[in-house]
Amino acid sequence: MHRTWSGPEGSSHKSLCLRVPLFYIFMKTDEEYMMMALKEAEKAAKADEVPVGCVIVRNGEVIAKAHNLREKNQQANAHAEMLAIQKASKKLGTWCLQDCDLYVTLEPCMMCTGVIGHARIHKLVYGTADPKGGTVDTLVKIKEIPHLKTYPKEIVSGVLREECSSILSDFFREKRKKPKKDKTQFQTMNKPA
Numbered sequence: 001m002h003r004t005w006s007g008p009e010g011s012s013h014k015s016l017c018l019r020v021p022l023f024y025i026f027m028k029t030d031e032e033y034m035m036m037a038l039k040e041a042e043k044a045a046k047a048d049e050v051p052v053g054c055v056i057v058r059n060g061e062v063i064a065k066a067h068n069l070r071e072k073n074q075q076a077n078a079h080a081e082m083l084a085i086q087k088a089s090k091k092l093g094t095w096c097l098q099d100c101d102l103y104v105t106l107e108p109c110m111m112c113t114g115v116i117g118h119a120r121i122h123k124l125v126y127g128t129a130d131p132k133g134g135t136v137d138t139l140v141k142i143k144e145i146p147h148l149k150t151y152p153k154e155i156v157s158g159v160l161r162e163e164c165s166s167i168l169s170d171f172f173r174e175k176r177k178k179p180k181k182d183k184t185q186f187q188t189m190n191k192p193a
């Protein structure tokens, strides 16, 4: 026998469901998602990578997490945002992430700002500004570039700013204490035979 459940006619429960999508119940705050991005940044710091972390959220669900892997991968473009976007696109089977929000601990660089726009990320949330490379609000104000339309509809900055900033300053302070890496090996490797 085929059964279908139906609530009382004109039920307020039904009209509430129509107005409030189910995923709203599972949605966390910007701070909570940024905390997850910070956890990713911590993983980077432990691996001696510049501590930047990123998560991508769709309908309240985290669909991709990544941290900077430039040293491990020896790739200039292995930034947290790039890796997270790659993962999210693979998971969803599309380059177009228009219903996704991206949380990153540091203001994106020129490369990542471009890709975030091309991927059609809906909302960008970042923790701390990057005075040396940030191209969302700092070196460049993305919204003020004439004719440019490919940037997130919503941009939020300063979420857990202190935490996102101090993980970077602590990392670089420790780095300065350590002796610099010996580059002789690299130079020898690249010497013509």
Ligand SMILES: [Zn+2]
Binding pocket: 079, 081, 108, 109, 110, 111, 112, 113
């Ligand atoms: Zn970047």
